[in-house]
Amino acid sequence: MNITDYMQSLGREARKAGRVLSRTETGIKNAALLAIAEELENNREYLIQQNGKDVQSGIDNGLDAALLDRLELKDKGIAGMVEGLQQVAALPDPVGEINDMTYRPSGIQVGQMRVPLGVIGIIYESRPNVTVDAAALCLKSGNACILRGGSEAIHSNKAIAECIGKGLERAGLPATAVQVIETTDRAAVGELITMSDFVDVIVPRGGKGLIERISKEATIPVIKHLDGICHVYIDSEADLDKAVSIAVNAKTHRYGVCNAMETLLVHESLASQILPGLSAKYREKGVELRGCLKTCSLIPNCQRAVEEDWQTEYLAPILSIKVVAGFDEAVEHINRYGSAHTDAIVTENYTLARRFLREVDSSSVMVNASTRFADGFEYGLGAEIGISTDKLHARGPVGLSGLTSLKYIVLGDGHVRQ
Amino acid sequence: MNITDYMQSLGREARKAGRVLSRTETGIKNAALLAIAEELENNREYLIQQNGKDVQSGIDNGLDAALLDRLELKDKGIAGMVEGLQQVAALPDPVGEINDMTYRPSGIQVGQMRVPLGVIGIIYESRPNVTVDAAALCLKSGNACILRGGSEAIHSNKAIAECIGKGLERAGLPATAVQVIETTDRAAVGELITMSDFVDVIVPRGGKGLIERISKEATIPVIKHLDGICHVYIDSEADLDKAVSIAVNAKTHRYGVCNAMETLLVHESLASQILPGLSAKYREKGVELRGCLKTCSLIPNCQRAVEEDWQTEYLAPILSIKVVAGFDEAVEHINRYGSAHTDAIVTENYTLARRFLREVDSSSVMVNASTRFADGFEYGLGAEIGISTDKLHARGPVGLSGLTSLKYIVLGDGHVRQ
Structure with a gap:
């Protein structure tokens, strides 16, 4: 399959899964998060073994010590991912929250309901734990996601994705709610950031160069995280x-x-x-x-x-x-x-x-x-997918509500406009 | 002056004026809105005379009856603009509003403050009243704006801009807080939607073709208003x-x-x-x-x-x-x-x-x-700059708060991170 067809098929599946997630009850989403945590724990050895392949290639390719350190998955790292999943499960569900419901002089009742964005594409660099963190935030906020980790972590990310897929299925959700791009071909990123039919927002996490390049080439809105001076x-x-x-x-x-x-x-x-x-x-x-x-x-x-x-x-x-x-x-x-x-x-x-x-x-x-x-956890958002330096949509630490949108809801009793 | 230099100079002035507006007190912004209303009333004849030039060119150029009708400014249209300004003056000021201030376990107090976006570029078609409506919403929400009306309404828009400038100055605000592009050259639009140093968001109002073209070419975020099926x-x-x-x-x-x-x-x-x-x-x-x-x-x-x-x-x-x-x-x-x-x-x-x-x-x-x-006025937003069909930032009717952003504020007493 060529890259375009492969990415389109991921996109189509994500869109379908997103529709399911958007109406999934909180309890089921939480059950999936906890099932994923269990899968990670139960597959600890497999994860460390797959991660070992990445670490070995990193050494072979002369990756510097700091990057190797971020890449390596130890027991502590897995425990951190498990804890992160449990924390996200414990957060309130933002989806369906209704704000500011008021009666208008016409008699209609108007308010805003928080809804998922749909499908989120996340592009990040070496740390494999981002795969779990990002998946957890997207899942809890009712969004499907397509994840593109660094090529140096490809075996780790595939292994983590298997655990996530199993956890989702155990909770009765489509495994395609979280998809990891399984090719390291850079063309896949180009496809991801321009598939506006299937992807609603792109979140790039990484160096300034990565973020600037993606912002420039994307035809989909990007939640940017640029420098902190x-x-x-x-x-x-x-x-x-x-x-x-x-x-x-x-x-x-x-x-x-x-x-x-x-x-x-x-x-x-x-x-x-x-x-x-x-x-x-x-x-x-x-x-x-x-x-x-x-x-x-x-x-x-x-x-x-x-x-x-x-x-x-x-x-x-x-x-x-x-x-x-x-x-x-x-x-x-x-x-x-x-x-x-x-x-x-x-x-x-x-x-x-x-x-x-x-x-x-x-x-x-x-x-x-x-x-x-300045941090999502310190601010009480529970977790963050990044810190937005944009002014539109989300500004500052982006937690669950930054991955949602507000739609208007109107309740009437046969009301018509005069 | 060439178009690029002209637009850059509008941009620079808008950015400066935006900084002033962002910290202007509510009372002064309201005084400016009411002074603009007075200027429009006092210059009724001049406005109708300048509008007459546009109507005559419209007839000469074979504009269809519906478009001519939207272009023509009558006493009733001016009264409508005046009323719109008075209504916006009467709305609560969204700027500086602080939400959800809470104490965190660390002892810091965290909340969100509503702030202007900065400079808003608005591109619209024939109706000259949009010039006043858009200026009023931007001014009240603390944003400078650069307005690009249809070339068929250029004389009307320039005359309205003069009244707006006088009203702003009477309230002690820079006339450059609202600038109308005084050339009908289409290259000006190309500049406006790519001057990311000076413009924070683009709002196109008009047909689907206009909006799609602008969304495609803009390098600045666009609040889109596409079809309503x-x-x-x-x-x-x-x-x-x-x-x-x-x-x-x-x-x-x-x-x-x-x-x-x-x-x-x-x-x-x-x-x-x-x-x-x-x-x-x-x-x-x-x-x-x-x-x-x-x-x-x-x-x-x-x-x-x-x-x-x-x-x-x-x-x-x-x-x-x-x-x-x-x-x-x-x-x-x-x-x-x-x-x-x-x-x-x-x-x-x-x-x-x-x-x-x-x-x-x-x-x-x-x-x-x-x-x-589905309308800003019916929903109690007071007025709207459009109805967003986007999911990010503002969704549905966009009123004053859609032209603002939320920044985090943190109050401490010497707190440091442990």
Whole structure:
């Protein structure tokens, strides 16, 4: 079968399965999630054996250590997938939820009902656990999905897909509700992102290059997750203890994540008070500092930041620091250089806190909290399929409700329009 | 200036004005809406005179009578625009609204704040009143807009734009918050729908051809308003009086609108009881009927419907009728041939009403009400910029909140992630 025919057939099956899922009761969806968890547990050895093939090819192909680490499936990884499935099963079902039902002057009753999007195409890189996480979120939200994992994880993903299929069937659902693309041919991605008859939305998870390429070529709406150039602004009225602990946490809690701080902005009135001590803490943790002229005058051996630094998502133990004249300069810097992902102010000033919340145009805006909180689990969404940097549809962490849509429902008693 | 430079300069100005609007207080936005209304009233003669130029060119160019009628601006049309502005001023401001603020176990407080999208590009055909309606909705929702009306209404639109600009300035807002493209060159549309740095969303209003072309060529998200192939299904347990009045209203209240019924589905158990009388009512109103074999056997001189009829949005006094064996066949027909716009069931059966609401995948799904209610004003949105047939972002009538997005806000007290 050629790639086009193969993908079309996956699409057709997904559409059919999506229709079934959209009207499947919550209890059955939960039973399927738990059955999948059982299948993964019962097939632990098979999964590790299949994953071993991928790891071996990774070694043979000279995959770097970090990627190999993300690829390898250990007992702990399987336990994590099982726990993830159980958590999604425990979440409330968003489908069918009815909001804001009101009577209108005409006598009709109008509200909105949450419904699945239909079929979701997910494209991701090496980590095989994404296969389970993505399938679980799509299933619970009543969507069929077509999954395209990295070619380096193909054996692992096929093995996981077998477990998912068995779990679905045990709950009486079509195995085609979750389909893993079984070819590593790149043409399959090109088909997936243009089959608008069969796929309603594409979620790419991975590096910036992958996401930009897919957004450009897709003819189907894409929920994008682009860079996180996140800022913390320490205002003149900041509590210094809070400022230091937030600035340290936002940068050093984890480096390779999109909600880590990349630029610290400090009000000039307390720069000399806070920066020397703070920089010592960063250096203890091995963070390289790059600062504006003023910063460099306050911190010994600080490299001068260049224009490019303000625009860079380091994803590494590097931090750029700028001393600003006040609130307006801080907000201007954030709106200019930031990526509208997550930005925080540290202040005890009521008016500035309120203004920051309103004026900073980012998917998460925070007062006196670390940017590291920008996360579906921390926000109570239960799990996330990504963090959207788009403004339309879903913005910020995308959980179950981001995979649904609202339709209007109207109840009447023979009402006609006058 | 060439078209690219001209459009880029509109874009840059819109982006700047959008930043101002996004933090403008409700009172000032309302004052601007009312000042625009005053300017339109005070410049009534000028507007009619400029519109006269468009009408004359329309006549010279052989525009058909219906289009000329939509183009012509009379006192009543200006009064309608003024009233529209007053209504939008009276609506609650969606911007800044905070939802679902909750405390999380970590101690942070998380919620969502409604924010403007930024800059909205609107492309529409002949009716000049759209210029005012669109500007009003964008302004109230805190968005700047760039408007591209039909070339046949260019003088009218420029004159209206002057009034809008004066009204904005009187309220202390930048006149560039609403910009009308002052060239009729079609290349301007190509620029508008690809300036992703300056425009956040495109709303095309017009025929299917226009919308399909724009969706295909745009690199910016498009809120689409495609066909309305709307159905009414009269179930075996329908109240016959309600069924007749809904079926008559849904088809004959207005013909050229997207929420008019195009196909009537009737349960076979009451087809012979209801169709003869109903068809007489349709014929009284001059509606041409096209039916399935069964329908033709019950109605004298009924033309046989062909496959194409079930797929057609007539927008005219034509109705296709099909007798179905039951609920499942009706839903299958709707999901197969419908355009996911608006569909209704007439039934007194509780279980089927509930199933219809859940299983029909349309932007509006109704029980015992006419499809003609699918409208922003009837739903209490106050006004609408269109009816979205998309599933992502906004679905169904798009009012002020459809022109906004939700960002997460997080309030802490020095909280850091553990």
